Amino acid sequence: MKPGYEQIYKRPxxxxxKRMHYCPGCFHSTIHKIIMEIVEEWDIQDKVIGVCxxxxxxxxxxYLDIDMQEAAHGRAAAVATGIxxxxxxxxxxxxxxxxxxxxxxxxxxxxxxNRGENFTFIFINNGIYGMTGGQMAPTTLEGQKTTTSPxxxxxxxxxxxxxxxxxxxxxxxxxxxxxxxxNTPANTRKAKRAIEKAFKIQMKGLGTTFIEVVSNCPSNWKxxxxxxxxxIKEKALPYFPLGVFKEPAKEEVE
Amino acid sequence: xxxTRFMKGNEALGEAAIRAGLQGYFGYPIxxxxxxxxxxxxxxxxxxxxxxQAESELAAVNMVYxxxxxxxxxxxxxxxxxxxxxxEGISYIACSELPCVFANIVRGGPGLGTIQPSQSDYFxxxxxxxxxxxxxxxxxxxxxxxxxxxxxxxxxxADKYRSPVMLLSDGxxxxxxxxxxxxxxxxxKPDKPWATTGKTPDRERNIITSLFIQAEIMEQRNLKLQExxxxxxxxxxxxxEYKLDDVEYIIVSFGLxxxxxxxxxxxxxxxxxxxxxxxxxxxxxxxxxxxxxxxxINSVKCFISVEMNAGQMVEDVKLSVNxxxxxxxxxxxxxxxxxxxxxxxHIKENLL
Numbered sequence: 001m002k003p004g005y006e007q008i009y010k011r012p013x014x015x016x017x018k019r020m021h022y023c024p025g026c027f028h029s030t031i032h033k034i035i036m037e038i039v040e041e042w043d044i045q046d047k048v049i050g051v052c053x054x055x056x057x058x059x060x061x062x063y064l065d066i067d068m069q070e071a072a073h074g075r076a077a078a079v080a081t082g083i084x085x086x087x088x089x090x091x092x093x094x095x096x097x098x099x100x101x102x103x104x105x106x107x108x109x110x111x112x113x114n115r116g117e118n119f120t121f122i123f124i125n126n127g128i129y130g131m132t133g134g135q136m137a138p139t140t141l142e143g144q145k146t147t148t149s150p151x152x153x154x155x156x157x158x159x160x161x162x163x164x165x166x167x168x169x170x171x172x173x174x175x176x177x178x179x180x181x182x183n184t185p186a187n188t189r190k191a192k193r194a195i196e197k198a199f200k201i202q203m204k205g206l207g208t209t210f211i212e213v214v215s216n217c218p219s220n221w222k223x224x225x226x227x228x229x230x231x232i233k234e235k236a237l238p239y240f241p242l243g244v245f246k247e248p249a250k251e252e253v254e
Numbered sequence: 255x256x257x258t259r260f261m262k263g264n265e266a267l268g269e270a271a272i273r274a275g276l277q278g279y280f281g282y283p284i285x286x287x288x289x290x291x292x293x294x295x296x297x298x299x300x301x302x303x304x305x306x307q308a309e310s311e312l313a314a315v316n317m318v319y320x321x322x323x324x325x326x327x328x329x330x331x332x333x334x335x336x337x338x339x340x341x342e343g344i345s346y347i348a349c350s351e352l353p354c355v356f357a358n359i360v361r362g363g364p365g366l367g368t369i370q371p372s373q374s375d376y377f378x379x380x381x382x383x384x385x386x387x388x389x390x391x392x393x394x395x396x397x398x399x400x401x402x403x404x405x406x407x408x409x410x411x412a413d414k415y416r417s418p419v420m421l422l423s424d425g426x427x428x429x430x431x432x433x434x435x436x437x438x439x440x441x442x443k444p445d446k447p448w449a450t451t452g453k454t455p456d457r458e459r460n461i462i463t464s465l466f467i468q469a470e471i472m473e474q475r476n477l478k479l480q481e482x483x484x485x486x487x488x489x490x491x492x493x494x495e496y497k498l499d500d501v502e503y504i505i506v507s508f509g510l511x512x513x514x515x516x517x518x519x520x521x522x523x524x525x526x527x528x529x530x531x532x533x534x535x536x537x538x539x540x541x542x543x544x545x546x547x548x549x550x551i552n553s554v555k556c557f558i559s560v561e562m563n564a565g566q567m568v569e570d571v572k573l574s575v576n577x578x579x580x581x582x583x584x585x586x587x588x589x590x591x592x593x594x595x596x597x598x599x600h601i602k603e604n605l606l
Binding site: 045046048049052058059061065068069070071072078079080081082083085086087107108111115 | 277278280304306308309310312313314316317318319320321322323324325326328342343346350450451452453454455459460461462463464465
């Protein structure tokens with residue numbers, strides 16, 4: 001570094017210096033980064049075990065320098081349950097998209113939450129199936145065009161987008177539910193704080209922690225990254241409002 | 255301490271797993287297997303294992319995946335429809351090379367079928383079951399005692415080969431009570447440097463996956479698995495021979511059917527028919543060579559595969575005999591257990 005310069009920002013060492021397969025503008029890389037910042041800042045590389053889903057983030061283990069398992073489509077919550085029950089002192093998280101968590105894996109999601117499994121769900125909700133090429137997800141917005149809803153999602157035949165945070169916060173054994181986004185720097189900071197809080201609650205053994213990240217998909221939304229931020233603000237967030245849906249009392253967490 | 259008890263097969267299975275060092279059990283109730291879950295739930299406070307009654311067999315098998323990949327000694331048990339549901343997970347487990355134990359307390363199918371004992375899941379157990387090229391080591395116990403012994407063996411083989419191992423039992427063996435000698439408990443200490451237990455500075459991160467998107471790499475994984483299956487086939491074939499000296503008619507039977515067939519052999523011998531029994535104990539790897547050698551004996555006239563299904567193992571018997579002698583089949587389906595008399599009458603009327 002040149003004299004007189006001070007480094008104020010860097011990639012965390014726990015995020016491997018690899019070229020990611022994610023599309024330009026996609027939030028996955030941002031969310032990977034904030035998780036790995038926490039791992040580095042807290043010095044918990046030996047304590048964290050992650051579970052990858054099937055979806056765009058199926059290769060997350062290529063980038064995150066921690067022990068990880070790859071789950072079958074929709075089964076990440078069951079896999080995370082198996083890990084956490086065997087290694088209760090570790091911090092376990094599942095990283096899942098909307099198809100994985102809220103369609104094919106709904107039963108595993110609900111029942112892991114209902115048992116109060118002490119791991120953290122990191123739920124990436126971008127309202128579309130990214131990896132398979134832009135099909136309708138359970139969280140696709142009303143009227144939103146996808147390759148399997150080419151005329152726009154029709155609620156009369158496909159229902160309304162499922163609100164997972166609202167749904168799981170009804171379950172008694174769930175400790176903490178917050179919906180965040182990474183559409184602005186401020187929101188990204190809030191997202192990081194939410195994941196930190198979830199890990200803290202997990203370490204206290206208070207119950208299931210569930211962080212929903214309202215995310216984007218410029219490639220399959222057929223727009224620029226910048227336009228995808230507009231879509232989140234104008235269309236997604238009014239239906240999927242950000243905020244805390246459930247949390248333990250402050251004195252329980254600290 | 256080893257002790258003798260009078261126990262139901264399913265309960266003995268659970269007790270054997272506890273004594274073999276079980277650390278995690280994930281299951282879902284289904285007849286005629288539910289006593290395993292119930293027994294383990296009852297005994298849980300006295301031991302250190304974790305038990306979860308999962309929301310489905312899909313969840314159960316994936317809990318097994320996660321826990322096995324975390325390095326623990328884990329098991330699930332089910333019956334036929336439940337075993338079908340587990341196949342996706344077993345395929346992932348086989349490819350990721352995770353040691354764990356399954357037991358299928360088979361009931362008659364297809365479909366929802368019946369709750370009576372059957373051997374109609376032989377194909378599913380021995381030919382793979384899920385998608386892709388793989389095998390499980392498959393043990394076919396024929397008594398409550400052997401159920402217990404096979405659980406110990408299954409855990410041992412699972413660790414030795416980093417492979418899923420299964421017991422192909424049935425509703426009768428699971429439900430009947432017999433005298434059983436329970437072996438000494440094992441103090442299990444896992445030695446699994448590949449497990450996801452948290453990355454420490456002295457090693458690279460451990461990744462458990464069955465995803466190898468480049469065809470060349472996926473082929474390498476397949477070749478590695480095939481190499482392992484070859485080694486298992488060379489080293490782990492187990493079988494039992496009964497009254498095969500001077501034999502002319504050889505019954506081939508496994509599991510419950512082998513006990514009925516023993517009676518058939520005894521009755522045949524009493525009436526002067528030179529009959530014997532060959533019982534595969536490992537259903538995969540199948541005892542191909544010993545059967546091939548028997549087929550080469552001049553005095554042997556034919557083989558009769560007796561099964562509680564419409565004719566499944568008979569295909570492996572035919573492959574082993576390889577045209578040297580005729581191979582016949584007798585079986586009952588849908589949960590019917592054949593009697594010794596009907597088997598011997600069938601043989602007398604059709605084959606002698």
